[in-house]
Amino acid sequence: MIREIVRKELLEIFREGRFRVALLTVAILVVTAIGVGRQYYRQVNEQHEAARRNARSEWVSQGSKNPHSAAHYGTYAFKPKYPMSLLDNGVDKYSGVSIYLEAHKRNDAQYMAAQDQTALSRFGDLSPDFILMFMVPLFIILIAFNSVSRERESGTLRVMMSQGISPWKLASGKWLAVFTPVAVLTGLVFLVGGVLLANLEDFGLFSWWPLILLALVYLLYYGVFINVSILVSASVRKSSLAFVLLLGIWILSCLGMPKATSVVADALYPYPTQLEFEEQIAEDKTNGLNGHDPWNAESKKLEAETLQKYGVDSVKKLPFNWDGYLMQKGEEHEAEIYFKHYQVLKEIYQKQSKVYRTSAALSPFLPARFLSMALCRTDYHAHWHFADEAEKYRLMLVGRLNGDMVDNSRTGQWDYRADEKLWRAVPDFAYEPVRYQSIVEANAGHFLVLLAWWVLSGVGMLVAVRQMKVF
Amino acid sequence: MLEAVNLSKSYNGVSALKGVSFKVNKGDIFCLLGANGAGKTTTINLFLNFISPTSGQALINQVDTAQQPLATKKMLAYIPENLMLYPNLTGVENLHYFSALAGRKYPSAELTNYLNEAGLQEVAHHQRVSTYSKGMRQKVGVAIALAKKADVLLLDEPTSGLDPKASNEFAALLKKLSELGVATLMATHDLFRAIETGTHIGIMKEGNLVESMTTDQINHQDLERLYLKHMN
Missing domain, CATH: 3.40.50.300 (P-loop containing nucleotide triphosphate hydrolases)
Structure with missing residues (x-):
């Protein structure tokens, strides 16, 4: 019986122009967006590859110099662009693509895509995630707002209900009738996206199952909208009122709540400004060990300890290069300062995330948005993972260079030179992205919230259809 | 009764x-x-x-x-004053659907029989209901009632x-x-x-x-x- 309802609903929907126009529009938009996205992805990846090779070859061929000078000369870490960012760009546009790695200083990622664009780009991107997150729910509302109210208005609901159909079956049939075209559309988008991605030259990073998981997240998200649309359509007397109500719900959950939440999160747990952040770090640095200043109080303390440990009375008599040793100790100390301050940022981020997770109870958009970004590896978490790995690499790099100086030269021997052999011996930055397993574990909460939305709105829909007025 | x-x-x-x-x-x-x-x-x-x-x-x-x-x-079978059907579906499709809701599935020949019995002219069977007059819709209603064997x-x-x-x-x-x-x-x-x-x-x-x-x-x-x- 449910199958018959679905069949009839689909027949009706397809014979009506409204649906065909809407479906065609969404399909054209998505295909265009994926096409444009793929082009952009390839372009970015080529640039990324070229820049990476370039940075390495500059590093290797920097000529012979003091290893610590080489640490100052530095190199770059480039954030890879992930295949699934094609579907959801997340915060990529605002998070920067490369980090300059040098001695004594932890730099932030720079060169964000948003910087390259004019202010006009604020008016919106035609990206698949925009269509999937915002447009498809609208499309659902457009086909479902009157799914019950139209039958009540026209009078077919009386005849239908007189046939002795259970409310449960009616609701399921109506639900599936909206879900089917939406699922077909979503399935097609992900299939096309998947095939395009699998055919990219460097598809090593691509695998199907996170893509399928992402499709499931979206289907769950759409299921919530279908539930709510039918709930409203069954409860409200007039289709026009149902439409206005549903548009209101859409605006609130997709536009209002996310914005309000970010305002609240920022107000409750504000990030320090760039200036404050840098000042705090600078303050800690001046009070601490400075590897470039042997007369600094902390340096003197370390010197005394070291001399005592080796039982000599002058740094010249140490069996290694004291200057290099001091610089490395300074580096390690500064690294701790950076770690401490970045840890503070992360804690703020965690607290803000909690606000977002709480407000997800008010909007299904938020958990879906976070899941989507996380699975596409374009959320802040993925960015931070990269920044942390780059920092680890930076410390390894500087440590290696200072270590070479410590071991292979004498205190005061500032004319010591290392050459390409050493530069080559330092491994290139090989970044391993966050593993999907840990992404899934970290985001299980969002998934549960979305699932709860689906279940509760589904129960609401069943109750509404059960108690609806026939006329 | x-x-x-x-x-x-x-x-x-x-x-x-x-x-x-x-x-x-x-x-x-x-x-x-x-x-x-x-x-x-x-x-x-x-x-x-x-x-x-x-x-x-x-x-x-x-x-x-x-x-x-x-x-x-x-x-029971019910025919209201103004029996409304799905305008984008044909007479046969409407009858098929409402019968299916009542748990009765008929081959299309039988559906045609019911419509004939209700007096709906055969040319109209496969036309969309949006082209029907009130009398024709009422006849589909009778056919629905007949098919339900109420x-x-x-x-x-x-x-x-x-x-x-x-x-x-x-x-x-x-x-x-x-x-x-x-x-x-x-x-x-x-x-x-x-x-x-x-x-x-x-x-x-x-x-x-x-x-x-x-x-x-x-x-x-x-x-x-x-x-x-x-x-x-």
């Missing part, structure tokens, strides 16, 4: 139906007469369980419609707005169904049809059943006089 036992319905304290009792046996056609607002449609809606009674019972084959709404709906027929002014020929055909169909043992409850304003087609007549006024008789006890003129007496 259809029975109203002391059936009452009030909305926010205002009584729409005040303890109505009657019985429609197998093969009977019970015609409810009365002004608009007398409670005819309320009575039918109670049998459909579209609304719940304030007190009393609406029974179909001895089963309370308020207790087992789904089971009792399986036994014991009870609930009709709410089914012939209002039909041309005399269509109205006549409809009456003939009712008689045929009555011969097959269907119990029919029909709300109508058409005194002439009520006498012609019905076996029993009831007159309702302000929520009460004020008169009840069999049609062989009365002729058209007397019925009209009686009706007008109550209305004034």
Whole structure:
């Protein structure tokens, strides 16, 4: 019986122009967006590859110099662009693509895509995630707002209900009738996206199952909208009122709540400004060990300890290069300062995330948005993972260079030179992205919230259809 | 068989139906007469369980419609004053769908038979209902009722707005169904049809059943006089 309802609903929907126009529009938009996205992805990846090779070859061929000078000369870490960012760009546009790695200083990622664009780009991107997150729910509302109210208005609901159909079956049939075209559309988008991605030259990073998981997240998200649309359509007397109500719900959950939440999160747990952040770090640095200043109080303390440990009375008599040793100790100390301050940022981020997770109870958009970004590896978490790995690499790099100086030269021997052999011996930055397993574990909460939305709105829909007025 | 036992319905304290009792046996056609607002449609809606009674019972084959709404709906067929169908579907598709909802699936030849039996011209079977006249839609409604093989027929002014020929055909169909043992409850304003087609007549006024008789006890003129007496 449910199958018959679905069949009839689909027949009706397809014979009506409204649906065909809407479906065609969404399909054209998505295909265009994926096409444009793929082009952009390839372009970015080529640039990324070229820049990476370039940075390495500059590093290797920097000529012979003091290893610590080489640490100052530095190199770059480039954030890879992930295949699934094609579907959801997340915060990529605002998070920067490369980090300059040098001695004594932890730099932030720079060169964000948003910087390259004019202010006009604020008016919106035609990206698949925009269509999937915002447009498809609208499309659902457009086909479902009157799914019950139209039958009540026209009078077919009386005849239908007189046939002795259970409310449960009616609701399921109506639900599936909206879900089917939406699922077909979503399935097609992900299939096309998947095939395009699998055919990219460097598809090593691509695998199907996170893509399928992402499709499931979206289907769950759409299921919530279908539930709510039918709930409203069954409860409200007039289709026009149902439409206005549903548009209101859409605006609130997709536009209002996310914005309000970010305002609240920022107000409750504000990030320090760039200036404050840098000042705090600078303050800690001046009070601490400075590897470039042997007369600094902390340096003197370390010197005394070291001399005592080796039982000599002058740094010249140490069996290694004291200057290099001091610089490395300074580096390690500064690294701790950076770690401490970045840890503070992360804690703020965690607290803000909690606000977002709480407000997800008010909007299904938020958990879906976070899941989507996380699975596409374009959320802040993925960015931070990269920044942390780059920092680890930076410390390894500087440590290696200072270590070479410590071991292979004498205190005061500032004319010591290392050459390409050493530069080559330092491994290139090989970044391993966050593993999907840990992404899934970290985001299980969002998934549960979305699932709860689906279940509760589904129960609401069943109750509404059960108690609806026939006329 | 259809029975109203002391059936009452009030909305926010205002009584729409005040303890109505009657019985429609197998093969009977019970015609409810009365002004608009007398409670005819309320009575039918109670049998459909579209609304719940304030007190009393609406029974179909001895089963309370308020207790087992789904089971009792399986036994009845309903044709409202203006039977609405899905305009984008054809007559056959509409019949197929509503029959399927009632749990009956027919091959298309059988659907065609029902539509023919209901008097819908064959060319219209595969046209969309949006092109149908009211009479044609009513015929699909009859076909839906026929296909449901219901014991009870609930009709709410089914012939209002039909041309005399269509109205006549409809009456003939009712008689045929009555011969097959269907119990029919029909709300109508058409005194002439009520006498012609019905076996029993009831007159309702302000929520009460004020008169009840069999049609062989009365002729058209007397019925009209009686009706007008109550209305004034």
